[in-house]
Amino acid sequence: MGRRDDLARLAQAGSCVLHGTAGVGKTALALHFGHEEAERFPDGQLYADLRGFAPGPPAAATEVLRGFLLALGVPEASIPPEESAMAATYRSAIAGRRLFILLDNVRNSAHARPLLPADGAGVVVITSRHRLDSLAAREGLPHIGLDLLSSADASALLTRRIGAEHTAAEPDAVTALVHACARLPLALCLVAARTAGEPGTQIAHIERELRDERSRLDNLALDETDTDLRAVFSWSVRALSSSAARLFRLTAVHRGPDLTLAAAASLLGAEESATRPLLRRLVSGALLEEHAPGRYRSHDLLRAYAAGLSAEERTEGEQARCRLFDHLLHTGLTANRRHARFRQGIDPGPPAAGTVIVSIADLAEANDWFRSERLNLIAAVTDAEQHGLDAYAWQLPWVLTTFLYRHGHWDDLTTVQTIAAAAAARVGDTPAQARAYRDLGRIAVRLGRYEDARDHHTEALRLCTESGDARGQAHSHYAVSLALERLAAYNDSLSHARRALELYETEGNDAWRAAGLNRLGSVLTMVGDHQAALAYCTEAYALLVALEDRYYQAHALASLGLIHHRTGSHDEAIGHYQACVGLWRDFGNRFEEATALHRLGDVRLSAGDRQAALQAWSRALQLLEELGHAEAETIRGKLSDVRLNDTC
Template sequence: MAPQNAEATVGSLLRRYRLAAGLSQQELATGAAVSVRTIRDIEHERVDTPRAPSLRRLAEALGLAAPDRERLLAAVPGPRAEAAADRHLRAEVLGPLSVRTGGSAVDLGPAPQRDLLALLAIQPGRVVSRDEIVDVLWGDQPPKTCLSMVQTYVGRLRVRLDPDREPRSPGKVIRLAGDGYTLDLAADELDLARFSDLAERGTAEPYSAAAVDLLDRALRCWRGPVLAGASPRLRSHPAAVAAARQRVRVALAYADLAADLGLHAAAVARLQELAPDEPLHEGVAAKLMVALAGSGERAAALSLFTEVSRRLADDLGVEPSAELRDTHLRILRQEQVVRPAAPRPRQLPAAVPGFTGRTSHLERLDALLPVARSPQGTAVMITAIDGTAGVGKTALAVHWAHRVADRFPDGQLYVNLRGFDPAGPVPPDEAVRGFLDALHVPAQRMPVGLDAQAALYRSLLAGRRMLVVLDNARDADQVRPLLPGSPGCLVIVTSRDQLAGLVAAEGAHPVPLDLLGPAEAGNLLAGRLGADRIAAEPAAVAAIVEACARLPLALVIVAARAATCPGISLARLAEELREARGGLDAFSGTDPATDVRAVFSWSYRALSEATARLFRLLGLHPGADLTASAAASLAGMPVRQVRPLLAELVRARLLAEQAPGRFAFHDLLRAYAAELSAETDPDAERQAAPHRLLDHYLHTAYAADAQLNPHRDQITRTPARPSVTIEEVGDQGQALAWFGAEHATLLAIVECAASDGYDTHTWQMAWAMTTYLDRQGHWHDWLGVQDLALRAARRLGNRSDEADAHRGVARAYARVGRFVDAHVHYWRALDLFGEIGDRLGEANTHRNLAFMCGTQGHRRDALYHARKALDLYRAGGHRVGEANALNNVGWYHAQNGEFREALEYCAKALALLQEIDHRPGVAATLDSIGYAHHHLGNQCAAVGSFQRALEMFRAAGDRSHEAGTLTRLGDAHHAAGKLEQARNAWRQALVLLEELDLPEADEVRGKLAGLVG
């Protein structure tokens, strides 16, 4: 094994080398486990890159002995190595017998001669007696000259197996030994030997991705049954039977490991290769059913059970085994557990610059590390940092988390729970979903309900060493669903509450955080203002520290004021603080934050009148941050006039520009601004400002949605009020960027609109967010927004809006797999649309029903609804709908295996879509046409259609459809025998699918794995 301290040094180098070698994603994922065995494995892979000088440094860093260093260097062939490879002998028995030298097949002569070599090859290194050879070649009736014939066959084989072979002479490939012969081949020259080696190492490897990788590579050595096509006596030989049984054992072990790591599609690929060779093996069938169900092919899994049950009854007259029946029952109940491969999130926010002090607290936290990192512990380790607002809880937690992040190799999770935010705390289910997103749980696999989501979260963290930071918690109840359930994880919780319940029930270690000591407070100021300036006015520094109550937040604000006004003495700043003493009512009494109001009011009173007004109104914004355009709408001013005001607030440290163009409050400052607004601003202003803000987000969302879905049927918009700034969204890229940046804010805006009685804004905001939330896979958010929209539409009493809201809720339910609920809302929408005579609404609903039925595998139902939509669109003269429905009908014909009919409908769709310049529809139809051509065997036409669709999806920034088309393009290339083009297309598709966190990534991994070897 490589020295432990060398692994980090060589990890990235080995990864680059493996990438150059064209190894699989799974092989790349195990690159950290560097060993001599790994190097020996790599040398057997075909590499077409030039030798890299850095490989010698890699060998030296690994501490390899001289022979192993040379072996590594030889792994990347230079001209001499390639010449040697051309003479390399490779024999294969795991499938039809095959022998090749230099890439060319060797003619092994007549059948008995081939069988003799095969008999030796399935028993490598063993002496096979002449009697055994005679028995296998001729059975009970050997010819009289059988022994001389055996000698003749051996001599001919020696010549055919390369007479110039070095360093051994031809006579040593098949050696005479005792009363028989033995085949002398190295492990890399015989597929059976390589399989056995990989299988042995994979089963001995501890449970890990490395074990899956080794077993996967072992199974890829097989091309079919042992010695397929050879004589029955040879195929029934004990050595051949033993190899076949070992293959089954390895496949079953691989299936179990792959399922636990979420590699279901890869398991499907391996097991489907084996299943035809083991048609009555119930264990293989059971594992394949599990893999199919895990890949989302539940119907195929159930169909396989029916097929195997029939085969057992017909061929053996027996019922399925208990294992097979139990697997069938669990799939019916949807109890199969899908565990995605574990990502390593890195969610910690940036460390606080200039952090100082808190030495004793850091030492106390450090003392918890040995306990937290022990996998033998009985519970997760929890640290609860509590203290008043602005005391530096977050700064301490984040600073320490960065210090120890490397101790938790499985990653770090972070969430600001906004426990004391005026807009309300983050609900536990929202926080859990955020963590599940970070752990790469696809949206369609996200369970519904807090309990189920928390259970999945705990399962994903089981056995892992993860650091979890829960910042600004309101109470223990908000925290409990976010706690891991197994040892090895450490949770840091910060809160203004002491979290006594968490300490009592969950054994949290309390770390109370008080004010800074005088020396620490002085060091904080010195770190921001310079030691010389602090030393020049020690009395003023002491007065500032006292006026700020040694509260870090207050000290930072004062330091910012002093830094931006270097001409003002610290004594003058201290005097201003004394004059402005007061206190926030929310933090009155013994709370040391009483004096924070003095700091805030001092900074506030220094603002210009316009900036002070903006500061107050910003307290009415419900989101975590906002842009200059949103601030301008809130204030009812042009953006050009607001930008200087925002800059003034940032300079005063009353606002933070956390990202370019995005501004955020500290929650205490937000409370202060809202308090000032309630005291100062007239009621009319406090009502008009939120209305303008809603108009800003609603109309900008309209504009962004129009870029994402330009042919969508529009709704009647609520006019924007005067002085509302609508952001410019020039193209699809800008639209996606805007929605992505405003995602959380838009959700908060819709909730506020619903709770404050802005019902029209509520359902129209939901309408405008639909395309983005759907395409990006934020289906649980979509469901929540659509539920608010439905309630708002009902309150408004508008049946058309209610019908559309029912359809929106149904679409979201379908996306999260709640098909029964989706059906209820779809049919309610159809009833309402029918009652009011809205044929377009009916058509849209039937088209959505077609999509859902297709997703469920009900292809005939899907075709029915697609045809119904087509008829309604045509009757209403809706050309865009008609064109898209024509493609839908064609697609579902193709899904039903009716490819000629599919091409007929898609051709009509394409002509109409091109006429109306509906580019997304054209791209989708070209994809459908390519799919039909592919299944008709017209691969050239399929590739052309897919490539045209691909160009259009890329131009539109539609990454989800781009990934699907790339996958099908790879299928067409593969069918045409163009394996390298197929590999390139599938690799590109996999990158996109992994970035989008879509489950289809497993299927593509399986396709790629099937190409390797």
């Protein structure tokens, strides 16, 4: 059976409401509890299916009460016809008895209330797809939420139904099948029944059939209506209001792992105040789960069912998708401005009517939003590509770039910017295409793929030159310079850095001019012209302080630290790197923090402070290992060498 923890919760709770999504095993658990605890109920057990979520009308209270009274030995002639009198007779009949009463498949609190025993008369377990909160408020019945099976319990269920020899022969297929069935007991039982009905069928064969979400529910169907997942889910949806049913249907449009109130409101094109009670209704009906405060999700099979409903309303779904993308895009633009005030923006036009845009007050809120929505944004990018919405397919990656780049999500950034480059090419937006190539180049630098970085940036420069985009040319020259510096092609790097600065100066933008000055200074120190390098980087830093641009101040401090290290001014270098480390930590940019700590350790060693060098390198190594970056090996080697020398 599994679910030992859930059985223990039932035993401890006594009378309660056991709620959960369709097919999660509420009835099976309650029946198992009654069987295991039979000794606690010497006066017997009563069971009734109230058909709250089933074809046809729910069972009337009088129908159930009559059945209970007859089971309790009350003569039919003594059963009164009115519900209230019948309920009173029922409560008198069970008074003082130790019974287990299972009220299964209850639609709402009013459905169950006439069937509740008086206080102290046995244990009653109510199963429902709804939480039935009013029973907790008025009758004091606690509710126990039944979740999907754990992966271990789901695998064990398959093993019991199919046979240990069969599942042991295909362990990987069993794991994949558990995932395809969303760890939902009913789905797992359907798969097991199909396997038993088709001797010789491989588990892997069934799992392959279930990979396609569009046909998954078809492949889980049997002939009986009460075990057809579509029918089972449909009974929950029929109990909803039209507005709540519409929201459930539209949740399939959202391809990310979860959604917020603002995202749900955007799907509906409604106010948040009108959407909140609908979300509560879906949670109460076990069609959504509020897995974290304000964040909602459903399991894959419910999503597949919702997708089938949404496909029937294609126009509605397309409009909802655009509102959702606009919610993510325009909120992301606001959050991105908190990250990079001086970054050249994009103008996607006004959002669709009914879109909810979240206000982002500062950098901390921007980071929180991006952390929470990162996977949803990435899912939106791939969904935009699949639906041919190319403008969103390059604009959403633009929104994501700064956060992903600064927080080390380089694989994600590579994925979305590859999509962006292709989408921008399809719509003929050369500046957008060039930006995507520059971002791909920046990622390649971070990953140590310097030839790739040079090629991406060179392609961006070609596009900008052909289109006459002077600003894009400046950014591309800057980026090519950085890639060539990493390849130790210092003279070529210097040429591109000078051209970038020339173009930035014609733009009249102090932030970009400061970036150009710092880039040129960084290359000059690599070729040994430390005096000129110091002048350029000092000017860059002063401009950035005046602009209150703390992000690029950190870059300038890193350059100044390098210059002072190379000229033997260790105290100045240490001061610059320490300030640099603090800024990167404030921004949450673990890679740049690690780089600054790495260089700080180098200076500390040059200054003769081995212990401080080891501390800085150790912290840098920890950050790089968290990021899975290859540069960790370099630092690991330095730590090993210094420690080895200390022991000699």
